[in-house]
Amino acid sequence: MTNVIETRGLVKRYGDLTAVDHVDITVPQGTFFGLLGPNGAGKTTTLEMIEGIRQPDEGEALIFGEKVWPRNRALLPRMGVQLQASAFFERLTVEEQLRCFAELYAVPLTRIEEMIDLVGLQEKRKVRTEDLSGGQKQRLSIACSLIHDPEIVFLDEPTAALDPQARRNLWDVLRAINEQGRTVVLTTHYMDEAEILCDQIAIIDRGQILTTDTPRNLITGLGAAYRILLTEGALSEEEAQRLPGVDSASLENGTLALSTHEPSPVLTALAERDALQGLQVTSATLEDVFLTLTGREYRA
Amino acid sequence: MNGFTALARAQWKGFWRDKQNWFWLMAFPLMFLVLFGFLFRDAGSSKNTLTQVGSVAIIDQLPPEAKTQFDNLFEVTKTTDAAAALAEVRKGDVDAAVEQRGNEVIVHYSQADQVAAATVRGTLGAFVDGANVAISGKPPTFTLTATAVEDDSLKPIQFIAPGLLGWAVAMGATFNAAMPFVTWRTNKLLRRIRLTPVRTEALVASRLLVSVAVALVQMVVFLAVGVGLFDLKLSGSWWMAIPLLLCATLAFMAIGLIAGAISKTAEAASGIVNVIILPMAFLSGSFIPLDQAPSWLQTISKFLPLGQLNEGLLDTMVRGEGPSSALLPMAVLLGFAVVFGLIAARLFRWED
Numbered sequence: 001m002t003n004v005i006e007t008r009g010l011v012k013r014y015g016d017l018t019a020v021d022h023v024d025i026t027v028p029q030g031t032f033f034g035l036l037g038p039n040g041a042g043k044t045t046t047l048e049m050i051e052g053i054r055q056p057d058e059g060e061a062l063i064f065g066e067k068v069w070p071r072n073r074a075l076l077p078r079m080g081v082q083l084q085a086s087a088f089f090e091r092l093t094v095e096e097q098l099r100c101f102a103e104l105y106a107v108p109l110t111r112i113e114e115m116i117d118l119v120g121l122q123e124k125r126k127v128r129t130e131d132l133s134g135g136q137k138q139r140l141s142i143a144c145s146l147i148h149d150p151e152i153v154f155l156d157e158p159t160a161a162l163d164p165q166a167r168r169n170l171w172d173v174l175r176a177i178n179e180q181g182r183t184v185v186l187t188t189h190y191m192d193e194a195e196i197l198c199d200q201i202a203i204i205d206r207g208q209i210l211t212t213d214t215p216r217n218l219i220t221g222l223g224a225a226y227r228i229l230l231t232e233g234a235l236s237e238e239e240a241q242r243l244p245g246v247d248s249a250s251l252e253n254g255t256l257a258l259s260t261h262e263p264s265p266v267l268t269a270l271a272e273r274d275a276l277q278g279l280q281v282t283s284a285t286l287e288d289v290f291l292t293l294t295g296r297e298y299r300a
Numbered sequence: 301m302n303g304f305t306a307l308a309r310a311q312w313k314g315f316w317r318d319k320q321n322w323f324w325l326m327a328f329p330l331m332f333l334v335l336f337g338f339l340f341r342d343a344g345s346s347k348n349t350l351t352q353v354g355s356v357a358i359i360d361q362l363p364p365e366a367k368t369q370f371d372n373l374f375e376v377t378k379t380t381d382a383a384a385a386l387a388e389v390r391k392g393d394v395d396a397a398v399e400q401r402g403n404e405v406i407v408h409y410s411q412a413d414q415v416a417a418a419t420v421r422g423t424l425g426a427f428v429d430g431a432n433v434a435i436s437g438k439p440p441t442f443t444l445t446a447t448a449v450e451d452d453s454l455k456p457i458q459f460i461a462p463g464l465l466g467w468a469v470a471m472g473a474t475f476n477a478a479m480p481f482v483t484w485r486t487n488k489l490l491r492r493i494r495l496t497p498v499r500t501e502a503l504v505a506s507r508l509l510v511s512v513a514v515a516l517v518q519m520v521v522f523l524a525v526g527v528g529l530f531d532l533k534l535s536g537s538w539w540m541a542i543p544l545l546l547c548a549t550l551a552f553m554a555i556g557l558i559a560g561a562i563s564k565t566a567e568a569a570s571g572i573v574n575v576i577i578l579p580m581a582f583l584s585g586s587f588i589p590l591d592q593a594p595s596w597l598q599t600i601s602k603f604l605p606l607g608q609l610n611e612g613l614l615d616t617m618v619r620g621e622g623p624s625s626a627l628l629p630m631a632v633l634l635g636f637a638v639v640f641g642l643i644a645a646r647l648f649r650w651e652d
Contacts, residue, residue, distance in 0.1 A: 051495065053491055053494065053495065053650075053651075071494065073497045073499075076495060076496060076497045077497050079495075081492075081495045083488050083491060083492055086487075087484075087487050087488040087489040087490075087491065087492040088487075088489065089310040089311070089314055089489065090314045090317075090318070090480075090483065091313065091314045091317040091318060092310055092313060092314060096310070096313065099306070100306045100307070100309070100310045101306075101496065102306075103302045103303065103305065103306030104302070104303045104306050104307070104493070104496040104497070104498050105496055105497065106302045106303075106497075128317075144492075
């Protein structure tokens with residue numbers, strides 16, 4: 001796979017603060033790439049330098065092998081950028097906003113309908129953007145960034161400040177975008193979002209990339225134990241401890257908790273004993289990964 | 301080209317959908333036009349009011365042509381109640397009361413309105429003198445004919461309309477440049493536009509097109525109200541107002557861009573624009589004609605873009621001067637546009 005995005009030693013300083021500290025990122029074509037980190041980690045600044053709207057103090061960012069800074073008008077039609085704030089023309093309707101962006105990118109006006117369908121704003125086409133809800137504005141802003149059918153899509157905290165239902169709806173839209181073969185780069189401070197959506201996650205903290213990998217590898221790479229939870233009485237504590245692969249077992253508030261590094265033999269043994277009442281299996285999460293990498297609790 | 305029309309259309313729609321623009325850039329200046337228009341409607345031909353107490357032979361027995369002249373100058377009400385007539389003068393309801401006792405004509409006036417008092421005294425005195433001469437039977441040796449230098453059509457509306465139009469256009473162009481760029485910088489639309497392949501020139505040009513179109517709409521509305529409601533008479537080369545307004549829009553847009561560049565918020569930009577435009581409107585004769593103003597004020601107005609615009613509008617629209625009279629103001633306005641435009645370009649920021 002070819003890399004469509006590549007950064008080399010990106011640095012951005014604000015006074016004494018190094019907001020972005022030698023960031024190297026490569027994003028293969030078609031990847032759903034997540035830049036995950038707490039607020040103030042340097043996600044947005046990094047993204048803006050990749051998009052070519054902020055000048056790096058050091059290093060450079062390349063898209064399709066071309067430099068993004070200074071403003072590279074040849075690259076702009078190939079990338080779609082959704083901004084953190086919902087930036088629209090005042091007092092225009094959903095349709096009119098899309099039409100304006102369609103014309104700015106010189107694409108056929110039939111794209112307007114496709115975009116309205118994609119983000120599900122059919123009912124709101126005649127509504128002025130000022131009267132849209134937060135989630136609808138986010139969806140419109142994504143529609144505006146996709147109108148010209150870009151090969152790469154940048155999304156900066158697209159689900160921030162959305163209610164849970166709106167978040168889930170937006171995730172569906174984002175998955176669809178990626179499944180159409182586009183490379184998607186997303187910043188988020190939501191662990192669950194990154195874990196659910198992304199193929200590749202770069203964890204960033206204090207301006208530095210701590211690690212980059214698939215969500216799965218990041219989590220299993222920790223070597224953390226799985227927790228298997230059962231209803232009390234399904235099995236006695238002693239019996240549980242003797243099962244193959246179980247490291248420890250304990251009774252906590254009416255729940256039998258088993259800890260293991262090899263869940264398969266444990267689950268098989270439990271099934272043989274018909275002791276699967278109330279079964280729950282949890283693995284380590286990206287929160288645990290962050291804790292391990294930084295020694296700090298993750299606080300979005 | 302696509303980008304240019306898209307941006308122009310979006311801004312045009314956005315402009316007219318904002319009720320605030322309708323008020324501040326159309327209704328508000330028009331209110332002044334209507335107000336001043338009615339206030340000064342009869343200023344050119346105002347008659348003095350006079351109450352005649354009892355019979356006053358010198359007025360009643362005027363020969364016909366003198367009577368016509370008299371009626372042109374005075375609006376006479378007759379009464380027999382001397383006390384009530386004096387009370388009216390005291391209150392200022394009429395300019396003077398006149399009565400005759402024998403051969404003595406007595407004029408009662410109030411010192412509160414000295415101009416009216418002097419006019420009435422002087423005019424009535426002239427009629428008394430005329431009567432004396434007539435009785436003597438000799439033809440008068442000298443006669444005095446007074447005519448105003450202004451053409452009949454030069455009523456106050458002729459000065460008011462171009463000045464107020466200049467002010468409205470200056471305000472419109474400046475606000476129209478300052479506000480969007482501050483708002484768009486704050487809500488990141490400017491950044492969003494920068495991420496499309498559109499040229500920066502197309503962005504500025506689309507803003508200019510919208511501002512010029514708005515200025516022309518203002519002009520049409522102003523002239524329609526002026527001609528329709530107040531009998532405004534346009535002189536031959538009034539159409540030169542169009543290129544004048546174009547040059548003025550450029551100059552004021554540049555001023556607006558500077559105001560927009562140095563302001564962090566839309567409120568601040570609006571304040572700066574008001575601080576620039578309102579005093580300039582006064583100093584440039586938008587509200588009060590400068591013809592009677594002190595000469596230093598007339599000099600200052602020549603160095604102000606709005607002063608140049610007003611002068612050009614007056615020359616071409618009402619003073620009846622040829623089209624070429626607009627060329628100097630246009631050149632000066634373009635000069636302002638270049639200087640302010642360069643400053644604006646230096647100060648321009650895509651982001652905060």
